[in-house]
Amino acid sequence: MLIAPLVLTLSIGLLFTGAARADASQCLGGSWSGTCSATTDGSQVDVGAGVTTPGNPGASNGEGGSGGGPGGGSGTTPPAAEEECDSALCRPLYSVVTLPDVTAEDLRSFIPALPTVTGEPLGLGVVGMPTNLVAASSVQLQSGPLLGFDVTVRFTPTGYRFDHGDGTSRTTTTGGSSWARLGVPDYTATPTSHVYGAPGSYRAGVRVVYTAAVNFGTGTWRPVTGAVTSAPAFYDVRVVVVRTGLVQRTCAEDPSGPGC
Structure with a gap:
């Protein structure tokens, strides 16, 4: 006072x-x-x-400003240091996970099943005439670990590579179909048929080309860069020479006749 x-x-x-x-x-x-x-x-x-610093910075009557008296303060109360919070309320309730991009090389541990392959006439072929090769595959799902995640991989067939066993091959977008299903006569050329030029035994093979997609459990399918090709499935063909001639009776009528 x-x-x-x-x-x-x-x-x-x-x-x-x-x-x-x-x-x-x-x-x-x-x-x-x-x-x-x-x-x-x-x-x-x-x-x-009551205070040890002249120019009380906390005075409510405006005294103790930055000017004038000895040791005058800034006139503002310094901010209190923030306390570190380690409670559940201060910790985030979620985390952001970045899903990796997947390439065909990453799917080495996921192996699609072999296709089925057959031909017409069954096991046989005629020199100079179409032998109809027919392959089949379907969409496949496989589950397992990938790049640290539990995923499901989906393989979808998009192409077929036929190796005829005589040094020639063909890639098609279809596995082919039987003559009867196509509604055409036997020995009709099809997108998957092949004409052998010489008699002999041949091992035909087919590989299926798949596109792949990965589901990381989010319900969304992420496309895989590149294509996955299956191991080959094989089909043995015996190609023969067929000659024709005029006869009086059929083989049913004369089993010992020419060509019977």
Whole structure:
């Protein structure tokens, strides 16, 4: 309060020592306005204050600004340090996982089943006439680990590579179909048939080309870069020479006739 300094100065001013007089002068001079006190018992002076820094930054009456008094503060209360939070409320409730891009090379442990392959006439072929090769495959699903994830891989057949066993081959978008299903006469050329030029035994083979997609459990199929080709399935063909001639009776009528 500001009443005490005047009274004390008049009544006990002669008793202040040099250090005490300096403290009292600082207190009574207004640097500690509103927070400073001074008392004496006749032999010494006690000077005290509610804060230790002149220019109280927290004063509500606007005193103690950045200018004027010794050690004046900035006039604002420094922000309190943020406390580190380690509770469940401060931790995120989800995480973002980036799914990898998958290539055909990554699917080495996923092996599609072999196709089935057959031919017409069954096991036989005639030199110079179409031998009808027929392969079949279907969409396949396989599950297992891939790049650290449990996934399902889907293989879809998109092409067929026929190796005829005589040094020739053909790639088609279909596995072919029987003459009867196609509604054509026997020995009709088809997209998967082949004409052998010489008699002999041949091992025909077919590989299926698949496109693949991967499901990481999200319900969405992600396409795989590249294609997957199956191992070959084989079909043995015996190719013969057939000659014709005019006869009076059929083989049913004369089993010992020419060509029977």
